[in-house]
Amino acid sequence: MAGPSVETITSGRCLVARVSGEMDYVTDVVFRPQLKELLSRGDRFIVLDLSGVSFCDSAGLSMLLGAWRQADDSGAVLVLACVPDPLRRILQMTGVDQILRVYETVTDAEAVAD
Template sequence: MREDTVPWRPCAPGPSRTTFKELIARGDRFVLDPSGVSFCDSAGLNVLLGAWRQADAGGAMVVLARVPEPLLRILQMTGADQLLRVHGTVTDAEAVFAGIRSRDR
């Protein structure tokens, strides 16, 4: 099982839906780190939810770490925080994966 941390900036070069598919194909757990995101609108939210849907459909897990406050508010207002697990740090997110791995054994 592989875990990856991916910096996420929806309007800049970086992970796209194709990239998410590639990540999901090579590993079942990864962390998106949107800490560099200063603005997110419905298009950015759609990218996040699309990544979650692709991961879920492929039996993978995607979580968020270091979410900026404005993006966190959007996730909470739309209920997306109920689908996308949000963690304060990458270490916290990886610790969740470690707990899942322990239970899988």
Template sequence: MADPSVETIAGGRCLVARVSGEMDYVSEPVFRPQFKELIARSDRFIVLNLSGVSFCDSAGLSMLLGVWRQAAAGGAVVVLACGPGPVRGILEMTGVNQLLRVFDTVADAKAVFGG
């Protein structure tokens, strides 16, 4: 099991963050400050690459919604990139994909923001 982490890659007009590990109540104290830092250093567009997330429960969904709300309050846009799998399934089952835009790949998400 991978340790929870957020690795950022600045690319063009987007800040891409690769999220890895399990997003649950155990990892919440690790992820929350990292997400807060992401928002603080971001320009306008943040892509959260969830392809490295192996599990996501209600605490993980709460974190994603929190990032989205905090970013929006500061005038930034957060979108998700993740291929098919358990995380996409939970996003669809809970309706979170109706609030946050979900793309299949980081490239697809970056294309929307002009690179």
């Protein structure tokens, strides 16, 4: 299995970041700097495509909230798309889905940016 990664593409007015791998306390040291760098680019609308996330624990949830907070502080909008069912349940159970906007697809999320 490949290690954790964040691959980005620019799509219209959005920056789409495809997050892959496990988001947990072990990969925190990989993901946190990548997300911080991603957010420092100055894009105004960022979609995190989580379709490649195979696992997420509380450290991963903390990373997502930290990224949202950093985006919000800089005046950017960060949303989630393609959230796997297990992670979607965690977002709902913790109430994080009330903070982070979640879209079924990247296309749905991009439509909001226009």
